[in-house]
Amino acid sequence: MPVALADSTGPTSPTHFAATFLLLSSLFYISLLTVKTKPYHLRVTTIISLCTLLSLHLFLLLNPSQFLQFHNSFMTHWLSPPGKPPGFSTWSLRVNPSSGNLHPTESYIIAPAIDSVCDSPFVAHYAPKEHALELRAKIPSGSGFFNKFFPKNSFLIGFSSIFWREAWKYGERAFRYCNHDVGHAIAAVTMAAAGLGWDVKILEGLGYKDLEKLMGLHIFPEFQIPSKPVKGKFPEIEFEHPDCVLVVFPSGSREFDVNYEKLSLLIKEFSVLDWKGKPNLLSKEHICWDIIYRTAEAVKKPLTTRDAFAVDPFYGSGIFNENCYKGFTVREVVRKRRSAVDMDEVTTMDRETFYQILLHCLPSGSGSGGKQKRQLALPFRVLSWDAEVHAALFVHRVKGLPKGLYFLVRNEDHIGELKKVMRPDFEWQKPEGCPDDLPLYELARGDCRQLAKGLSCHQDIASDGCFSLGMVAHFEPTLRNNNVWMYPRLFWETGVLGQVLYLEAHAVGISATGIGCFFDDPCASTSGVDGIKLSKSISFYRGRSSLRQADYEPTSIPRS
Ligand SMILES: Cc1cc2nc3c(=O)[nH]c(=O)nc-3n(C[C@H](O)[C@H](O)[C@H](O)COP(=O)(O)O)c2cc1C
Numbered sequence: 001m002p003v004a005l006a007d008s009t010g011p012t013s014p015t016h017f018a019a020t021f022l023l024l025s026s027l028f029y030i031s032l033l034t035v036k037t038k039p040y041h042l043r044v045t046t047i048i049s050l051c052t053l054l055s056l057h058l059f060l061l062l063n064p065s066q067f068l069q070f071h072n073s074f075m076t077h078w079l080s081p082p083g084k085p086p087g088f089s090t091w092s093l094r095v096n097p098s099s100g101n102l103h104p105t106e107s108y109i110i111a112p113a114i115d116s117v118c119d120s121p122f123v124a125h126y127a128p129k130e131h132a133l134e135l136r137a138k139i140p141s142g143s144g145f146f147n148k149f150f151p152k153n154s155f156l157i158g159f160s161s162i163f164w165r166e167a168w169k170y171g172e173r174a175f176r177y178c179n180h181d182v183g184h185a186i187a188a189v190t191m192a193a194a195g196l197g198w199d200v201k202i203l204e205g206l207g208y209k210d211l212e213k214l215m216g217l218h219i220f221p222e223f224q225i226p227s228k229p230v231k232g233k234f235p236e237i238e239f240e241h242p243d244c245v246l247v248v249f250p251s252g253s254r255e256f257d258v259n260y261e262k263l264s265l266l267i268k269e270f271s272v273l274d275w276k277g278k279p280n281l282l283s284k285e286h287i288c289w290d291i292i293y294r295t296a297e298a299v300k301k302p303l304t305t306r307d308a309f310a311v312d313p314f315y316g317s318g319i320f321n322e323n324c325y326k327g328f329t330v331r332e333v334v335r336k337r338r339s340a341v342d343m344d345e346v347t348t349m350d351r352e353t354f355y356q357i358l359l360h361c362l363p364s365g366s367g368s369g370g371k372q373k374r375q376l377a378l379p380f381r382v383l384s385w386d387a388e389v390h391a392a393l394f395v396h397r398v399k400g401l402p403k404g405l406y407f408l409v410r411n412e413d414h415i416g417e418l419k420k421v422m423r424p425d426f427e428w429q430k431p432e433g434c435p436d437d438l439p440l441y442e443l444a445r446g447d448c449r450q451l452a453k454g455l456s457c458h459q460d461i462a463s464d465g466c467f468s469l470g471m472v473a474h475f476e477p478t479l480r481n482n483n484v485w486m487y488p489r490l491f492w493e494t495g496v497l498g499q500v501l502y503l504e505a506h507a508v509g510i511s512a513t514g515i516g517c518f519f520d521d522p523c524a525s526t527s528g529v530d531g532i533k534l535s536k537s538i539s540f541y542r543g544r545s546s547l548r549q550a551d552y553e554p555t556s557i558p559r560s
Contacts, residue, residue: 006427031298060278083557085483092128096184097502097545099177100518105185106240108215109133111155112146121145123216123270125277136216137273149263151253158215159185160240162264162437163292164282172289175296177516179488182243183495184514188247188334188497190379191503195330199251204384206261206267207303210240216277225293234286238279243488246382251314256310301485307384315365315376320435321352326509333506340512343464347510351400352465353431359438361497362389363410371412372439378384379496382430387411388474389493390418392526397466401431404445405526412439414474455526457517468515471497487558 094103107126113119121139126132139145146154159182164258166174190200220239247258262266314422363386364370365377391408395401409415419428426443434440449463455470456462473490498514505512 004378012489013356023347033108038560044249054078061495067148069221076268079348083205093130093338094497095334096181096188096335097337097514098181098184098515099166101171101512102165102169102177103128103181104161104174104178105243106160107185108136108158108160110139110158110214110245111153112153113141122303123214123273126436134277136277137270137275139270139273143269144267145266145510147260148266149256150181150247151249154249156214157189157200158211158245159243159419160211160215160217161243162238162240162282163296164238164286166293167289168283168287171287172512173292173516174289175292176491178241179195179491180495180498180514180516182488183492183497184499185495186246186492187379187499188384190382191246191330191334191499194246194251194378195380197251198248199253199384200246200248200379201309202382202384203247203258203260203263203309204244205258205304205309206245206264208242208300210264210267210303211245211461213267214245214274214444215240216270217242218271219275223293226288226290227295227413230291231285231287234288235281237286238282240279244492253521253550255311256309260303260305260309264303282406295487299485301483310384312374312376312381313368314378314381315368317362317377318359318366318435318437320356320359320438321350322356324353324508326507328507330391333503337502337506338511339502340461340465341513342512343461345464348397348399349464349466349508349510351398353508354395354398354401355435355438355440357501357508358408358440359389359435360504361391361408361410361500361538362438366437373411373413379500380493383489383496384494385489385493386413386487388478388486388490389497390414390472391497392443392472393467393469394452394462395418395467396447396449396452396463398434403440403447405443406431407441407443408469409441411438411474415439417474417477451526455518455523456515457519459515459517462515466510469501 060465096105098104108123109121109126110121111117112121116125117133117551118135118138120141122144123136124133125136127134134149150156161182162179163174163178166177166484170177186202193200217240221236223234223236223239249256316432320507336364337507354388359366362372363380364372368374368376373379373386375387376387380387390410392409395403395406397403405426408424419426421441427441429442431442452468453460453463457467463469471551472493473494475490478486478490502512
């Protein structure tokens with residue numbers, strides 16, 4: 001049965017799933033993981049730069065012997081055009097991708113005293129251009145901030161978003177783009193930390209106000225949201241919206257519990273710290289897309305103490321065919337990851353490679369004995385909720401697999417509901433050769449290239465690679481049963497999954513591109529889910545392609 005956009009209306013049923021797309025396509029560049037005999041997570045031996053704040057000083061403090069080896073940075077390279085001297089026209093490359101390369105995510109570190117940085121615990125902002133930490137505030141040594149709540153040698157990483165960085169270009173879509181980017185940053189930190197023997201968990205109990213104080217973001221003047229979009233001078237629109245704070249702790253630390261109530265009480269005192277630094281202004285004039293700020297306001301999370309902080313046992317991702325990986329180190333994969341701008345419409349992927357990539361997209365990994373649901377594998381384990389995001393795959397060129405629409409169920413509790421709300425004529429057949437522990441289903445056969453391209457704002461990268469995928473979120477029930485503040489968290493989950501797809505693509509010798517631009521309603525009707533809100537979709541392509549900076553070589557790699 002061919003998949004057709006035009007007649008794919010499906011039944012009108014209650015809408016439980018929102019499709020989201022973040023497209024990933026592929027391209028050339030490189031890399032991958034090392035030790036062939038070990039599963040993916042164990043191969044994460046050299047890391048990555050991480051985001052921001054895992055700054056060198058911390059590595060010196062916590063892991064001195066590994067510092068030179070691993071060292072990290074959010075920013076990986078400076079590039080110049082060929083034949084031009086460095087400095088002529090340069091731009092930076094980052095570990096994490098970002099919608100429109102606008103990088104709205106800011107990073108903070110909250111760490112214990114470090115000899116070479118600060119004689120007391122401190123809060124610092126990461127300045128990517130300088131690859132430096134900017135000290136924001138000292139935390140009094142006697143406050144017991146770290147030893148009361150976290151294992152020895154732990155520290156915190158916080159993320160905030162400047163909506164304006166995306167909004168000047170993308171208008172109201174900035175809200176979702178910023179949150180996708182947060183997910184990519186979360187995954188980058190988690191993978192980097194794992195490579196150094198650390199584990200990471202989101203401090204989910206904290207509320208908006210706690211995060212604001214922890215990162216010193218309460219210093220921004222309050223922004224009065226207008227009732228409609230307006231143009232003018234609104235410097236206060238450039239405020240930083242606190243997203244989340246992660247605790248990074250030595251892997252295998254004995255179990256610890258975070259008392260959010262007490263932690264929040266201590267954080268309240270951060271408002272009287274001597275906060276330093278004033279962010280520079282980005283623009284002289286602004287356009288306020290009011291809906292961004294009203295949405296952000298509506299989904300602000302309060303302090304929640306109901307769910308205890310828990311670190312789940314670790315499970316590695318399933319192994320099906322390790323030979324598909326090119327033998328690059330994790331560090332190479334991470335630092336050389338780039339987005340493709342074009343696909344060759346020719347390259348074909350093996351079925352085994354396709355299955356292997358998808359095994360690494362599963363939240364529970366392999367060997368837990370349970371269904372896919374809990375987030376136990378890297379990097380998904382950083383998130384504190386059960387998987388709520390699935391993937392609808394458009395297979396264009398995978399050797400041994402018929403072209404068509406497939407579905408990866410990442411939370412197997414949802415399968416009955418999915419079958420009910422999606423088109424009744426979908427097949428839900430396990431494809432040939434599919435590993436038993438991979439909940440992948442063939443829905444319908446047919447050439448989906450034009451469909452995928454049409455859904456993705458007519459971008460060729462959606463049709464010209466090996467496959468693309470849209471992410472489908474368990475939307476309304478999650479918001480209803482948990483709370484509306486799960487809304488940005490669903491985007492974070494898609495970003496984490498997107499980061500895995502980027503790394504996997506490079507690991508098998510190709511590349512990927514996130515695509516944040518898609519048409520909501522056609523995406524919904526393709527799956528047959530009606531009346532839903534689509535939040536984003538992701539597609540993932542593979543193909544030999546011309547590369548964004550294909551002919552350019554890094555002029556310097558200052559921090560490797
Ligand atoms: C959430 C998200 C959405 C994106 N959307 C698109 C898109 O619609 N089209 C596209 O060509 N690239 C898209 N990209 C890729 C970015 O343009 C790319 O990450 C950025 O230019 C930085 O380049 P790099 O990934 O090579 O570091 C997206 C990336 C992310 C993370």
